[in-house]
Amino acid sequence: MEKLSPLAPPPDWTRLDQFQETITREEFIQLINTLYSPTGAFWRYTIINGNELTIYSDVEHNELLYRLRLAPDQESQLPLKANWVSCIKTKGNGSSDSKPLKGLVICLDPGHIGGKWAKMEERFFQIGSDPPVIEAELNMNVCRRAAHFLEEAGARVVWTKKNYEPVTDLRPADLRADALSLLFPFENQENLPYRFSDEIEKKISLTAERLFYRNAEIRARAEIVNRFNPDLTICVHFNADKWSDHPTREELVQKSKLVVFVNGNYSEEELVFDDQKWDLLYKLLSRTSVPEVEVSEAVAKEMELVWNFPPESYNNWSAAYKVGKSPYVFARNLLANRIYHCPVVFIEGPYMNAVDAYDRIIAxxxxxxxIINGKSFKSIFVEYAEIITQGIISWATSKEGIVVEK
Incomplete structure (x- = not known):
């Protein structure tokens, strides 16, 4: 019986058949060791015999999941069919200086739900009588501006959502059984009581809510992204430090830090789940890592130029792993950048509760x-959108620029 992450459908291993012999053994090992599983956890579930990789559900290698044939060298490597490495340079693809993104389909994914769900998501705070800070609204503002700029540059823009309602049809009440399975994994679910103590009922409700907005919502968005099959998806977020239940201006942190995430760094705890093994292999074999890192570095360069905030460090947090050349780009196994099958760039903008951003945000x-605090500023949302757009243009028009040939 396959071990699955919460709400994950059983993976279809035959979908990996298209990748047989399309990657060399050397490149596969290099990508695992430097990006997808730098701790080596992935190898606990596999055996390489010659040029055949066998993937197991368990570390004892008793429960076979899949066999992948690796190419012994580049000369014998089969071409990928319709994937992100099958590409041509932007230059010569009908683009022009005025429309440098012509031919690209870019999906915008404004983070979080917002509206009446914002407090449940813990993406809401308010200082005194100041306007409330609701992250979903900030992300939407950026995406609306970015859509305009990207379309002006020639891209076709699609969206995962354009309002403050959930994409998923599920609601927390629909996820009680899933919450119980998580909280009581070793119990026979049919023998659990109908109602628990108030304390346990609160835990059940909180777990069901988190499954709703952290999991079911992202999985519903993934269906949209994977149906569009865009060349690139940009997940837009603002970051924050911790805030209290009744925050004050004195609690604002002094300086924002910036980070851009690409998919990778699957932990040992995550690779217990067979769907995450499949997700890792699909992302690796479809070669999304090349454009993900390239676009992330280009966007990070613009963020540094415009905002000049320092990068996150994550010295004591194993979930993020430094990759590439930019100090701002890290690999992290987020649900969105794992199950969106195209290249995904996950951007965390300035801190919502930092001195350098707060007054601009509530403006x-x-x-x-x-004029804000005596200085002249353009909208922080316009600025963020310009950073995204210029980063993508810089990437697309560089000598390494990629446009998908579908």
């Missing part, structure tokens, strides 16, 4: 410039 979106 809202606007055209032109506005």
């Amino acid at each position: 809202g979106d606007y055209d032109g410039n506005k």
Whole structure:
């Protein structure tokens, strides 16, 4: 019986057949060791015999999942069919200086749900009588501006959502059974009582809510992304340090830090789940890592130029792993950048509760410039959108630029 992550459908291992002999043994090992499983956890579930990789569900190698044939060398490597490595340079693809992104389909994914769900998501805070800070609204503001700029540059823009309602049809009440399975994994679910103590009922409710907005919502968005099959998906977020239940201006942190995530760094705890083994293999074999890292580095360069905030360090956090050349780019196994099958760039903007961003955030979106604390600023949402757009343009028009040939 396959071991699955919460709400994950059983993976279809035959979908990996298209990748047989399309990657050399050397490249496969290099990608595992430097990006997807730098701790070596992946190898606990596999055996390489010559050029055949056998993947197991268990570390004892008793429960076979799949066999993947690796090419012994580049000369014998079969071509990928319709994937992100089958590409041509932007230059010569009908693009021009005025439309440098012509031919690209870019999906915008504004993070979180917002609206009446914002407090449940823990993406809401308010200082005194200041306007409330609701992250979903900030992300949407950026995406609306970015859509305009990207389309002006020639891209076709699609969205995972455009409002403050969930994409998923599920609601927390629908996920009680899943919450019980997580909280009581070793119990016979049919023998559990109908109602528990108030304390346990609260845990059940919180677990069901988190499954709703952290899991079911992202899985519903993945269906949209994978149906569109865009060349690139940009997940837009603002970051934050911890805030209290009743925050004050004195609690604002002094400086924002910035980070861009690409898919990778699957932990031993995550690779217990067979769907995550499949997800890792699909992302690796479809070669999404090349454009993910390249676009992330290009966007990070723009973030540094415009905002000049330092990068996150994550010295004491194993979930993030430094990759590539930019100090701002890390590999992390987030649900969105794992199950969205195209290249995904997951951007965390300035801290919502930092001195350098807070007043600009509560000023809202606007055209032109506005005086804030004695200085003239353009809208932080316009600025963020310009950073995203210029980063993608810089990547697409560089000598390593990639446009998918479908």
